Amino acid sequence: MQDALTLGDTLNFTTSVVDYLPSDGWTLVYRLVPRSTGDAITITTAQDDDSSLHRAQVSAATTAGWDAGDYSWHSYVTKAAESYSVSSGQITLKPDPRVALTLDNRSAAQTALDNVRAMLAGKASSGVLSYRIGERTLQSYSMDELLKLESKLVAQVKAEENTAGILAGMPSRRQVYVRAGRA
Secondary structure, three states: OOOOOEOOOEEEEEOOOOOOOHHHOEEEEEEEEEOOOOOOEEOOOEEEOOOOOOEEOHHHHHHOOOOOOEEEEEEEEEEEEEEEEEEEEEEEEOOOOOOOOOOOOHHHHHHHHHHHHHHHHHHOOHHHHHHHEOOOOOOHHHHHHHHHHHHHHHHHHHHHHHHHHHHOOOOOOOOOOOOOOOO
Protein backbone atom coordinates (compact mmCIF):
# COMPACT_ATOMS: atom_id res chain seq x y z
CA MET A 1 0.00 0.00 0.00
CA GLN A 2 1.32 3.45 -0.83
CA ASP A 3 1.73 6.18 1.79
CA ALA A 4 -0.46 8.81 0.07
CA LEU A 5 -3.34 8.99 -2.40
CA THR A 6 -5.02 12.03 -3.92
CA LEU A 7 -8.76 11.58 -3.73
CA GLY A 8 -10.28 11.37 -7.19
CA ASP A 9 -7.31 9.32 -8.44
CA THR A 10 -7.61 5.64 -9.30
CA LEU A 11 -6.06 3.29 -6.76
CA ASN A 12 -4.45 0.36 -8.56
CA PHE A 13 -1.63 -1.86 -7.31
CA THR A 14 -0.66 -5.50 -6.80
CA THR A 15 0.69 -7.23 -3.72
CA SER A 16 2.29 -10.60 -3.17
CA VAL A 17 1.54 -12.52 0.01
CA VAL A 18 3.63 -15.63 -0.56
CA ASP A 19 1.93 -17.94 1.94
CA TYR A 20 -1.60 -16.85 0.99
CA LEU A 21 -1.98 -16.98 -2.79
CA PRO A 22 -5.20 -15.85 -4.44
CA SER A 23 -4.98 -18.94 -6.66
CA ASP A 24 -5.34 -21.01 -3.46
CA GLY A 25 -8.55 -19.16 -2.54
CA TRP A 26 -7.12 -16.45 -0.25
CA THR A 27 -8.52 -12.92 -0.39
CA LEU A 28 -6.45 -9.96 0.78
CA VAL A 29 -8.36 -7.12 2.46
CA TYR A 30 -7.15 -3.63 3.41
CA ARG A 31 -9.02 -1.69 6.09
CA LEU A 32 -8.28 2.03 6.40
CA VAL A 33 -9.33 3.60 9.70
CA PRO A 34 -9.30 7.41 10.05
CA ARG A 35 -7.15 8.83 12.83
CA SER A 36 -9.66 11.58 13.58
CA THR A 37 -12.84 11.99 11.54
CA GLY A 38 -14.32 10.13 8.60
CA ASP A 39 -15.50 6.63 7.87
CA ALA A 40 -13.44 3.45 7.76
CA ILE A 41 -12.73 2.16 4.24
CA THR A 42 -12.49 -1.49 3.22
CA ILE A 43 -10.68 -2.51 0.03
CA THR A 44 -11.05 -6.13 -1.05
CA THR A 45 -8.50 -7.35 -3.58
CA ALA A 46 -9.04 -9.74 -6.46
CA GLN A 47 -6.75 -12.24 -8.14
CA ASP A 48 -4.48 -10.54 -10.68
CA ASP A 49 -3.73 -11.95 -14.13
CA ASP A 50 -0.60 -13.30 -12.45
CA SER A 51 -2.36 -15.77 -10.13
CA SER A 52 0.23 -15.25 -7.39
CA LEU A 53 -0.68 -11.57 -6.94
CA HIS A 54 -3.56 -9.80 -5.21
CA ARG A 55 -4.80 -6.73 -7.15
CA ALA A 56 -6.34 -3.75 -5.32
CA GLN A 57 -8.31 -1.60 -7.72
CA VAL A 58 -10.63 1.24 -6.76
CA SER A 59 -12.11 3.65 -9.31
CA ALA A 60 -11.49 7.38 -9.30
CA ALA A 61 -15.21 7.97 -8.74
CA THR A 62 -15.10 5.86 -5.57
CA THR A 63 -11.97 7.47 -4.09
CA ALA A 64 -13.49 10.90 -4.81
CA GLY A 65 -16.19 10.06 -2.25
CA TRP A 66 -13.74 9.23 0.53
CA ASP A 67 -12.83 11.70 3.31
CA ALA A 68 -9.41 13.34 3.19
CA GLY A 69 -7.16 12.82 6.20
CA ASP A 70 -4.65 10.55 7.86
CA TYR A 71 -5.56 6.88 8.15
CA SER A 72 -4.01 3.83 9.75
CA TRP A 73 -4.39 0.71 7.63
CA HIS A 74 -4.28 -2.97 8.38
CA SER A 75 -4.27 -5.80 5.86
CA TYR A 76 -5.37 -9.36 6.41
CA VAL A 77 -6.13 -12.47 4.37
CA THR A 78 -9.28 -14.55 4.58
CA LYS A 79 -10.33 -17.98 3.33
CA ALA A 80 -13.50 -19.62 4.58
CA ALA A 81 -13.40 -19.32 8.39
CA GLU A 82 -9.66 -18.50 8.53
CA SER A 83 -8.24 -14.98 8.82
CA TYR A 84 -4.65 -13.86 9.37
CA SER A 85 -3.11 -10.40 9.79
CA VAL A 86 -0.53 -9.50 7.14
CA SER A 87 0.74 -5.95 7.65
CA SER A 88 -0.14 -2.42 8.70
CA GLY A 89 0.90 1.14 8.06
CA GLN A 90 -0.28 4.68 7.47
CA ILE A 91 -1.70 6.49 4.45
CA THR A 92 -2.71 10.09 3.86
CA LEU A 93 -5.75 10.66 1.68
CA LYS A 94 -5.16 14.09 0.15
CA PRO A 95 -7.98 16.41 -0.97
CA ASP A 96 -8.82 16.34 -4.68
CA PRO A 97 -7.33 19.55 -6.15
CA ARG A 98 -9.73 19.23 -9.13
CA VAL A 99 -12.72 20.07 -6.91
CA ALA A 100 -11.32 21.50 -3.64
CA LEU A 101 -12.56 24.96 -2.66
CA THR A 102 -9.52 25.47 -0.42
CA LEU A 103 -6.27 23.57 -0.50
CA ASP A 104 -3.15 23.63 1.65
CA ASN A 105 -0.46 21.36 0.18
CA ARG A 106 2.14 22.25 2.77
CA SER A 107 3.69 19.45 4.78
CA ALA A 108 3.29 19.41 8.56
CA ALA A 109 6.89 20.64 8.88
CA GLN A 110 6.30 23.52 6.45
CA THR A 111 3.08 24.52 8.24
CA ALA A 112 4.86 24.46 11.61
CA LEU A 113 7.78 26.48 10.18
CA ASP A 114 5.42 29.10 8.76
CA ASN A 115 3.65 29.36 12.14
CA VAL A 116 6.94 29.67 14.05
CA ARG A 117 8.08 32.41 11.67
CA ALA A 118 4.75 34.21 12.14
CA MET A 119 5.31 34.09 15.92
CA LEU A 120 8.87 35.41 15.53
CA ALA A 121 7.65 38.24 13.30
CA GLY A 122 4.87 39.12 15.72
CA LYS A 123 2.27 38.50 13.01
CA ALA A 124 0.74 35.32 14.34
CA SER A 125 -3.04 35.12 14.24
CA SER A 126 -4.93 33.86 17.27
CA GLY A 127 -5.10 30.42 15.62
CA VAL A 128 -1.32 30.35 15.25
CA LEU A 129 -0.84 31.57 18.81
CA SER A 130 -2.45 28.36 20.00
CA TYR A 131 -0.74 26.09 17.47
CA ARG A 132 0.24 22.78 19.07
CA ILE A 133 3.54 20.98 18.44
CA GLY A 134 3.69 17.75 20.39
CA GLU A 135 2.60 18.43 23.95
CA ARG A 136 3.35 22.17 23.91
CA THR A 137 1.56 25.12 22.41
CA LEU A 138 3.48 27.63 20.33
CA GLN A 139 2.72 30.51 22.70
CA SER A 140 4.51 28.75 25.56
CA TYR A 141 7.88 28.72 23.78
CA SER A 142 10.53 31.27 24.73
CA MET A 143 12.23 33.30 21.99
CA ASP A 144 15.34 31.10 22.24
CA GLU A 145 13.20 27.95 21.93
CA LEU A 146 11.37 29.41 18.92
CA LEU A 147 14.68 30.15 17.18
CA LYS A 148 15.94 26.61 17.85
CA LEU A 149 12.62 25.16 16.66
CA GLU A 150 12.79 27.31 13.52
CA SER A 151 16.27 25.96 12.76
CA LYS A 152 15.11 22.38 13.26
CA LEU A 153 12.04 22.90 11.05
CA VAL A 154 14.12 24.55 8.30
CA ALA A 155 16.27 21.40 8.21
CA GLN A 156 13.16 19.18 8.04
CA VAL A 157 11.64 21.22 5.20
CA LYS A 158 14.93 21.16 3.27
CA ALA A 159 15.12 17.37 3.71
CA GLU A 160 11.53 17.04 2.43
CA GLU A 161 12.32 19.24 -0.57
CA ASN A 162 15.46 17.22 -1.29
CA THR A 163 13.50 13.96 -1.13
CA ALA A 164 10.77 15.36 -3.40
CA GLY A 165 13.42 16.50 -5.87
CA ILE A 166 15.09 13.10 -5.92
CA LEU A 167 11.72 11.41 -6.51
CA ALA A 168 11.16 13.83 -9.40
CA GLY A 169 14.50 12.83 -10.94
CA MET A 170 16.56 15.78 -9.75
CA PRO A 171 20.02 15.26 -8.25
CA SER A 172 20.37 15.31 -4.47
CA ARG A 173 21.33 18.67 -3.02
CA ARG A 174 23.40 16.82 -0.46
CA GLN A 175 25.89 15.61 -3.03
CA VAL A 176 29.08 17.61 -3.27
CA TYR A 177 30.86 17.58 -6.59
CA VAL A 178 34.62 18.05 -6.61
CA ARG A 179 36.84 18.54 -9.61
CA ALA A 180 40.46 17.58 -9.17
CA GLY A 181 43.05 19.22 -11.31
CA ARG A 182 46.75 19.84 -11.43
CA ALA A 183 48.19 22.42 -9.12
